[in-house]
Amino acid sequence: PDPPGAANPLGTLNPLGTLNLLKLLLASLGIPVNHLVEGSQKCVAELGPEAMGALKTLLGVLTMFG
Numbered sequence: 001p002d003p004p005g006a007a008n009p010l011g012t013l014n015p016l017g018t019l020n021l022l023k024l025l026l027a028s029l030g031i032p033v034n035h036l037v038e039g040s041q042k043c044v045a046e047l048g049p050e051a052m053g054a055l056k057t058l059l060g061v062l063t064m065f066g
Helices: 017-029 035-045 049-065
Strands: none
Touching: 017 035
């Protein structure tokens, strides 16, 4: 059997720690993080299941190559 985290090298990282790092980075660039989060939540709430699946696929590709 593979050791824990072998399939995902980032498997042991705390996603909340990563999120906090992202918030810090965005804030340091002058991007209003709370406004961005609120706007994103509104957009997600208005998406149907098909659009949500497409968005998840797009984000997955962007993070893989980004």
